[in-house]
Amino acid sequence: MADQNTRPLGAQISHMLKDRGVDVIFGIPGVHNQEMYRGIEEAGITHVLARHEQGAGFMADGYARATGKPGVAYVITGPGLCNIMTPMGQAYSDSVPMLVLSSCLDEVAARRGQLHQMKDQRAAAGTVCDWSEEARSADAAYTLIDRALAEFKMGRPRTKHIQVPIALLQGLAPPARPGDHNRALISAEPAQTGALAFALAGAERPLFVFGGGAAKDAPAQIATKLLERFGAAAFTTYAGRGVVAPDYPLLFGSALARETSADIFAQADIVVAIGTELAEVDIWRAKLGQTCPFYRVDIDPESLRDGQIADEAILSDALAFMDDILRSDVTPTPTKWTGKEVKAARARWHAETDAERPGIVPICDALRDVLPADTMIYSDMTQFAYVAKEIWDMDRPGHWHHPYGFGTLGYATPAAIGGAVARRGKPTLAIIGDYGFHYTMQELGVAVELGLSLPIILWDNGKLKEIEDSMVRAQIAPNAVIAHNPDFVKLAEAFGAHAVAPATLAEMQAAVLDAFDADGPTLIYLTPAVTA
Numbered sequence: 001m002a003d004q005n006t007r008p009l010g011a012q013i014s015h016m017l018k019d020r021g022v023d024v025i026f027g028i029p030g031v032h033n034q035e036m037y038r039g040i041e042e043a044g045i046t047h048v049l050a051r052h053e054q055g056a057g058f059m060a061d062g063y064a065r066a067t068g069k070p071g072v073a074y075v076i077t078g079p080g081l082c083n084i085m086t087p088m089g090q091a092y093s094d095s096v097p098m099l100v101l102s103s104c105l106d107e108v109a110a111r112r113g114q115l116h117q118m119k120d121q122r123a124a125a126g127t128v129c130d131w132s133e134e135a136r137s138a139d140a141a142y143t144l145i146d147r148a149l150a151e152f153k154m155g156r157p158r159t160k161h162i163q164v165p166i167a168l169l170q171g172l173a174p175p176a177r178p179g180d181h182n183r184a185l186i187s188a189e190p191a192q193t194g195a196l197a198f199a200l201a202g203a204e205r206p207l208f209v210f211g212g213g214a215a216k217d218a219p220a221q222i223a224t225k226l227l228e229r230f231g232a233a234a235f236t237t238y239a240g241r242g243v244v245a246p247d248y249p250l251l252f253g254s255a256l257a258r259e260t261s262a263d264i265f266a267q268a269d270i271v272v273a274i275g276t277e278l279a280e281v282d283i284w285r286a287k288l289g290q291t292c293p294f295y296r297v298d299i300d301p302e303s304l305r306d307g308q309i310a311d312e313a314i315l316s317d318a319l320a321f322m323d324d325i326l327r328s329d330v331t332p333t334p335t336k337w338t339g340k341e342v343k344a345a346r347a348r349w350h351a352e353t354d355a356e357r358p359g360i361v362p363i364c365d366a367l368r369d370v371l372p373a374d375t376m377i378y379s380d381m382t383q384f385a386y387v388a389k390e391i392w393d394m395d396r397p398g399h400w401h402h403p404y405g406f407g408t409l410g411y412a413t414p415a416a417i418g419g420a421v422a423r424r425g426k427p428t429l430a431i432i433g434d435y436g437f438h439y440t441m442q443e444l445g446v447a448v449e450l451g452l453s454l455p456i457i458l459w460d461n462g463k464l465k466e467i468e469d470s471m472v473r474a475q476i477a478p479n480a481v482i483a484h485n486p487d488f489v490k491l492a493e494a495f496g497a498h499a500v501a502p503a504t505l506a507e508m509q510a511a512v513l514d515a516f517d518a519d520g521p522t523l524i525y526l527t528p529a530v531t532a
Helices: 009-019 053-067 079-093 121-126 138-154 166-170 190-201 212-217 220-230 261-267 318-326 339-356 360-370 383-391 412-422 434-450 465-473 488-495 505-516
Strands: 024-027 046-049 071-075 098-104 131-134 160-165 206-210 233-236 251-253 270-274 294-298 312-315 376-379 428-433 455-459 498-500 522-526
Touching (some): 009 138, 024 412, 046 412, 053 098, 053 434, 270 318, 339 383, 360 383, 376 412, 383 465, 412 434, 412 455, 455 505, 498 505
Parallel strands (some): 024 046, 024 071, 206 233, 206 270, 233 251, 270 294, 294 312, 498 522
């Protein structure tokens, strides 16, 4: 006689995830993965029904970025998995802990013409995630899930995919064993931190770069204390904004992509990069520009061996590393960096940003001035966000999320929904362009259904303006950059959302504040015609 705890494996997986701390799952049920839904309510997990698997993936991504916990998605065989592969790639490139669980066919080599059949589903998913595996037994499914969750905690968190055959999901299985909820920090060798502390103490122009890895690990005050201790100047990547207090006088900001930032690195006598790949999308040039000793601190061994070769590579969590350096017994040399030179450089870069994409800086400034403390922002691939990422200092880390690496359109709306689900009662905001909104506009229905007080700023410049500008610079006659747009205000209202089209910056500010208190999402339609 079967044990009373024996259930179909699909149900056991939900119970296992609940035991491991998963409270929300995003997805869409289908005939192939319906067994995964048997245990969701029984386990006490909230399920958010997306309108498209791409939306489910971005919601899981947004939820994970807001909480630091894994974002979990359930999808069906074949097209369901294909639809979520773009979010999987985005989460992979931006180091987001996303776990995608899909069904798969029991046999694909000897049978053709089955519903949702792919030639090699597992391999296809593997092209956009850290790893993609098939569980062929209940024990294998439990082991792979625990492996994924452990790697999220102890290494660089990147997308994982596990597929389970339909018959196995339907079959009875015992429960998974209780989970281990501990996290082990990776710390650098004492000799490494000691040597770096000594080198920093002897430097007259130490310069730090803080990336998204530091934003995930460390509170703002610890990085600022580290800089103050050594009189160091700092840059952040776009994802690292908020790691350093915005009023720190030697903060150069998130201007790494400015060509003349290389001149600043050339003045440094030691450079330390923490939690950043220094990838193309961070610096937009081959090298930072330093000629001095270069140290890199990262949790990912692969990143420490990429194109930005350091004189010393240190494998460590950002928080553990900074704490060790702060506790070092050294006496720093007085700094030669000055607040005056930092202020001048920032003013120059601010003016360049405003000149390149005119009219957006005042809107960003007005929006920043009115947002409540602790607002979490999700932005899309739009010129509005490109400007904001350079001129908008954050007062806390991990509160501006963007599709940095993969650079997909349509990210912001569903990702902000995931963030709002995670942050009920706290302010969450989406910023998206008119073209990107087309990609995932259907997910507006989810925000309405859930009653999320979510302002969605839709920036409509009537075209793919960034692509048009790029074509002009390349001396290509702009074509295929203008698409017919609907009346976005009426469209939002048709979904049941609130909608407003402010004509002035003051009206925009009022609309945003009202949206945080509304009984559902509010689309705030902005164009370059918005005036002061």
